[in-house]
Amino acid sequence: MHVATAAMKILVLALLVQIATAVPLSPAGRYGDSLRGPAQPCDKAHCNLPTCRCAGTDIPGGLSPDKTPQIVMFSFDDSLRVQDFDTYYSKAFPNRKNPNGCEIGLTFFVSGNDTDYSLVEDLYYSHNYEMADHSVDHREPTTWWENASKDEYTHEIMDQKSILEKWGNVPADSIRGFRGPFLVTSETEISVLHDNKFTYEATMGTQTNYWPFTLDYKSPICDSPSTCPNNSYPGLWLVPNINYKQSNGYPCSMIDACTAPQSEKEWLDFFMENFNLHYNDNRSPFGIYAHSAWFYYGPQRLAALSAFLDKLATMKDVYIVTHSQMLDWVQNPTPLDKIGDFAPWKCPPRPKPRCSYKSPSCQKEYGDFSMRTCTTPCPPRYPHYGDPDGN
Ligand SMILES: [Zn+2]
Numbered sequence: 001m002h003v004a005t006a007a008m009k010i011l012v013l014a015l016l017v018q019i020a021t022a023v024p025l026s027p028a029g030r031y032g033d034s035l036r037g038p039a040q041p042c043d044k045a046h047c048n049l050p051t052c053r054c055a056g057t058d059i060p061g062g063l064s065p066d067k068t069p070q071i072v073m074f075s076f077d078d079s080l081r082v083q084d085f086d087t088y089y090s091k092a093f094p095n096r097k098n099p100n101g102c103e104i105g106l107t108f109f110v111s112g113n114d115t116d117y118s119l120v121e122d123l124y125y126s127h128n129y130e131m132a133d134h135s136v137d138h139r140e141p142t143t144w145w146e147n148a149s150k151d152e153y154t155h156e157i158m159d160q161k162s163i164l165e166k167w168g169n170v171p172a173d174s175i176r177g178f179r180g181p182f183l184v185t186s187e188t189e190i191s192v193l194h195d196n197k198f199t200y201e202a203t204m205g206t207q208t209n210y211w212p213f214t215l216d217y218k219s220p221i222c223d224s225p226s227t228c229p230n231n232s233y234p235g236l237w238l239v240p241n242i243n244y245k246q247s248n249g250y251p252c253s254m255i256d257a258c259t260a261p262q263s264e265k266e267w268l269d270f271f272m273e274n275f276n277l278h279y280n281d282n283r284s285p286f287g288i289y290a291h292s293a294w295f296y297y298g299p300q301r302l303a304a305l306s307a308f309l310d311k312l313a314t315m316k317d318v319y320i321v322t323h324s325q326m327l328d329w330v331q332n333p334t335p336l337d338k339i340g341d342f343a344p345w346k347c348p349p350r351p352k353p354r355c356s357y358k359s360p361s362c363q364k365e366y367g368d369f370s371m372r373t374c375t376t377p378c379p380p381r382y383p384h385y386g387d388p389d390g391n
Contacts, residue, residue: 039232042217050331055213061333071285075107079114084292102347105322109134109179117373118360120168125353130322132177145184162388200237209284254289267304
């Protein structure tokens with residue numbers, strides 16, 4: 001009797017082990033796996049680079065700060081327009097180089113409607129710029145994004161990706177990230193990104209110097225309980241939006257939302273003080289998050305940004321790279337003394353754009369919007385939600 005009970009126990013135990021092996025509760029993070037149910041606390045034994053990383057302030061690869069390049073990421077959201085590029089971006093960024101001799105990187109989170117796709121193509125192929133996704137419509141109210149269905153999110157995200165590919169000629173596999181309009185996230189949005197094999201999500205804010213991490217396990221960053229990702233999304237990276245500190249004591253999420261700096265000196269001090277909160281701490285990537293509209297409020301802003309870039313250019317351990325290049329480093333942490341040979345940060349070999357934004361191959365008015373693209377012929381209708389081809 002006792003022997004039979006013991007044998008039964010062993011059998012049950014063996015069965016449990018088999019189930020546990022077949023369906024691991026702590027996935028190591030193979031991208032594209034279907035959802036594994038509720039996210040568990042991170043298990044460092046099963047979460048390893050390059051595909052998995054637990055959330056934390058520790059430097060990837062266990063590097064010390066003095067061996068870690070300070071990454072700076074500039075990103076700009078919403079429609080990408082010639083007027084903004086010619087007036088502001090072109091005066092601050094082109095012709096600047098990182099210590100390895102290659103051009104600095106920028107990331108544009110591009111929404112549809114009013115974006116100039118000949119400019120998208122020209123910038124992508126002429127520079128080290130990354131084109132990321134920011135929805136087709138960027139529609140209001142902000143609550144729409146909290147409640148949008150899976151089908152609605154799929155259209156907003158995937159139709160904009162198609163538009164960037166078809167009308168901006170951006171390679172599909174280079175469109176790797178998404179930022180939610182109005183910095184709103186939801187579990188639905190994250191599941192759509194995971195289903196469609198996006199590399200990273202770049203919306204959620206925090207006041208802690210987290211390095212990016214994957215959503216294999218529970219995220220410590222939540223804007224509100226309704227936006228917390230509760231499930232596991234193996235292999236999808238979360239690039240935290242680390243909030244700025246300003247002199248009035250209030251944190252701010254994007255530089256547009258910061259109200260304390262006014263003069264050129266105050267803006268430069270603001271940039272340097274916030275940069276140093278990363279540089280003198282754990283060297284977590286420092287992001288400058290903005291919209292074109294930030295430049296509109298007086299020339300002191302462009303001057304301060306240029307002065308900040310001048311200061312960074314004197315530092316041999318500072319690299320300004322795109323979001324994807326930043327993640328390349330996180331996945332393969334390479335110490336400063338070997339960074340000159342780090343392949344993902346070398347100058348990207350890209351062919352020339354098919355046309356210049358100064359003379360697009362297609363230029364046509366469609367009611368509220370005008371289309372400018374190097375792709376011909378012009379579409380019969382303006383590409384939009386549900387119809388990225390413009391048929
Ligand atoms: Zn936006």
